[in-house]
Amino acid sequence: MQANKPVASTRTAELAMAGLFLAFGTLVMWDTRRLGVSWGDDGPQAGYFPFYIGLFIVVSSAFNIFRALNLGEKGRAAFVEWGQLRMVLLVMVPTVVYVALIANPWFSLGIYLASAIYIAFFMWYLGKYRWARIAPVSLGVVVFFFLMFEVWFKVPLPKGPIEAAIGFN
């Protein structure tokens, strides 16, 4: 797979995005049915404002779709290339795993341990650092945040087994 091959054209992306907005606007309008969109005894009902918001989203998205269909040459340009998407996913996927590790129903690591692992993984996989560099950076950053939030500012963050082991709740 070539790195500079486009994944999708700008036109496709524009259409997809405008379509999503169109669906969102429709959803907003659909929900206001049950709230009442007209004028009650004491002014507009709860659904009045959202109804017109949804309507605006739908109408402006329709214009955006129309525009996207008439983009011409510009629409054929790449929205994102494979090489770029690869980089974005290389950041996004570990980040999703990181957030999942912080707290989940099965085995939560807490934000500090998860952050240390995340920074270490990032440096090892993308930065190709040696462990002698990785360990002090990832641990140092996490210890600094721990002191800053738990000790100095007293803002509690999600904690896991390590914090429990050293008796810090």
Next chain:
Amino acid sequence: MQEIQSLMGGFAVAMSWFNLALMLAGVTLGVLIGVLPGLGGANGVAILLPLTFSMSQQPGGATSAIILLSCIYWGALFGGAITSILFNIPGEPWSVATTFDGYPLAQQGRAGAALTAAFTSSFVGALVAVILITFISPIIARFALQFGPPEFFSVYLLTFSAFVGMSKGTPFKTITAMMTGFALAAVGIDTVTGQLRLTFGFADLLKGFDFLIAVIGLFGIGEILLTIEEGLEFKGAQAKLNMRVVLDTWKELPKYWKTSIRSSAVGCMMGIVPGGATPASFMSYGLAKKMSRDGEKFGTGIVEGVVAPETAAHAAGTSALLPMLTLGVPGSPTAAVLLGGLLIWGLQPGPLLFVEKPDFVWGLIASMYLGNIVGLIVVLTCVPLFAAILRVPFSIIAPVILVICAIGAYTVHNSMFDVWLMLVFGIAGYVFKKLDYPMAPLVLALVLGDRAEDSFRQTMLGPEGSLGLFFSNPLVGTITGASLLLLFWPLISSAIAVARGRNGNRRGG
């Protein structure tokens, strides 16, 4: 001069050692935030906002808290110039115009001169705007005391119409983004009837969307993803800033007094209008290019080309706080975050603030003077330090920033759901940026949505309510009329262009 007296009172509040230390810390943090990719004024302040919760509980603490946060903002404004000049990477959107002449100057080995010019003119722009705030805001606040719900709604309308009227690209994308912000603001329990809106049975949606999460995701994660797309390399010029260069540049700067005055005026005017800082910097650069004697040299690396956008951007960034303080209508995403801070600390932004909390208001205004002086000193002395931070490889900086964003999102409501939401907003921010959907209107609509709707419904209260109420007296009628004019400005201006084009053709043919 009652303002001078109030201002002196403000200085007395702001001049404590604790507050001065906060200013120094805030400005330094702010420059750091402005320099780092993925952290900017808006999300930097958003992430640090939860740290001020406990601070604001102490007596006088709200003033200290706003001093800390507003100084972070000044710092971020200064910091944007560093990356623009040394790395050709605008740290903030309003620094884009600074790269035009700043980066060429750095390549010629005159980075020091460019930085000095940028910082000094930033300072001048901010100073002009602060003086404006000092003398104009009490008048506006006093005037706005008469405002009722219809006036406030028409001011909100003006704010949002300005976004549509001044949008660079297609107005439909601005409307889509803005209305999405309004829709997200409507999620949760309706304040008037207590009905659930747009929650679709999800308990997590009951409390609605917090705009701080949106800011951290859209501006923070989105920015990181855009940066990473281009790979991990960072290349930049060396930065040395010694006193000689600073003094030599200062000797040169008075020559550009005309540009300074013009750019400050453009900045102040545009800053009061929402989303003004970025267009102000471009407009001022364009004007300077047109009106300067060295016009044709713009873009090749001349000091005047740095002075113009930086002065305007700072003047605009600072005067964006004027409508926030006096009317409770923020002029920029960062001002919106500061406004959110006021609400969290239990202060009601708007005209009454000047009457009820003069200590707070004038303390803040005095701190704007002091904060910008502190900022100028910090950036002039610490440039090598900040440039060194930029040399830390991206594969170390990026995960640390993402961790900071995650912590920031969590601390807003102590909820993991918000962290997931931040990731979703991050992906949205990446796509928005790539497709030119503007994010500032979305954020502002999310902040103001509930209040705009409340003022609308309060106006309409009772059976005789009708849209005609927004034209019921000269004041509200003027504001509403101006909003409609701005709203349809894209249509009007293209109609004028078409009409002119026809005339031109006829004459030509």
